[in-house]
Amino acid sequence: MVVSSSTASSVPLTHQLLALAGFVGIVAAVAAFGSLTSAGAISGWYESTSKPMWNPPNEVFGPVWTVLYLTMAVAAWLVWRRPDSAERTRALRAYVVQLALNALWSPAFFGLGALVGSAGVWFALGVIVALDFAILAAIIRFSEVSRVAAWMLIPYWFWALFATTLNAAIAVLAR
Numbered sequence: 001m002v003v004s005s006s007t008a009s010s011v012p013l014t015h016q017l018l019a020l021a022g023f024v025g026i027v028a029a030v031a032a033f034g035s036l037t038s039a040g041a042i043s044g045w046y047e048s049t050s051k052p053m054w055n056p057p058n059e060v061f062g063p064v065w066t067v068l069y070l071t072m073a074v075a076a077w078l079v080w081r082r083p084d085s086a087e088r089t090r091a092l093r094a095y096v097v098q099l100a101l102n103a104l105w106s107p108a109f110f111g112l113g114a115l116v117g118s119a120g121v122w123f124a125l126g127v128i129v130a131l132d133f134a135i136l137a138a139i140i141r142f143s144e145v146s147r148v149a150a151w152m153l154i155p156y157w158f159w160a161l162f163a164t165t166l167n168a169a170i171a172v173l174a175r
Contacts, residue, residue: 034106041110052169075152098134118174
């Protein structure tokens with residue numbers, strides 16, 4: 001997806017828009033994968049499991065994640081548009097790592113939770129804690145390239161931290 005140029009202004013607008021569409025497409029694929037791996041469990045074991053009192057209604061998650069995924073895609077695109085550098089490469093690698101962990105969490109939590117119960121939820125807790133640190137690393141790396149892009153990841157990090165508290169509480173309550 002990287003165009004070999006020194007600045008975004010030398011990349012034709014059509015290529016920039018295609019790159020943005022690519023970043024949106026990648027997060028849409030991660031979101032779709034998460035939805036597919038969690039759909040059956042939400043109306044199954046997750047519905048009947050004990051949850052903390054601060055657990056929002058299921059209807060909240062879709063709109064929040066939609067906004068966060070779009071913001072993540074735009075932030076990554078803003079970093080991609082910056083001049084090619086070691087910092088930009090490190091930032092985009094950190095982004096890919098956190099995105100992979102993000103994609104792993106839903107099947108870990110919902111899939112393993114359905115298959116093996118609390119052990120799966122505890123495993124998912126490990127995944128989401130790693131995700132929390134990976135998002136922070138991406139924010140730090142993004143800040144070396146684009147402060148705006150770094151700031152755009154902050155709501156995502158806060159939501160992931162909130163999701164971590166939910167995952168931890170469900171794991172404790174499931175014991």
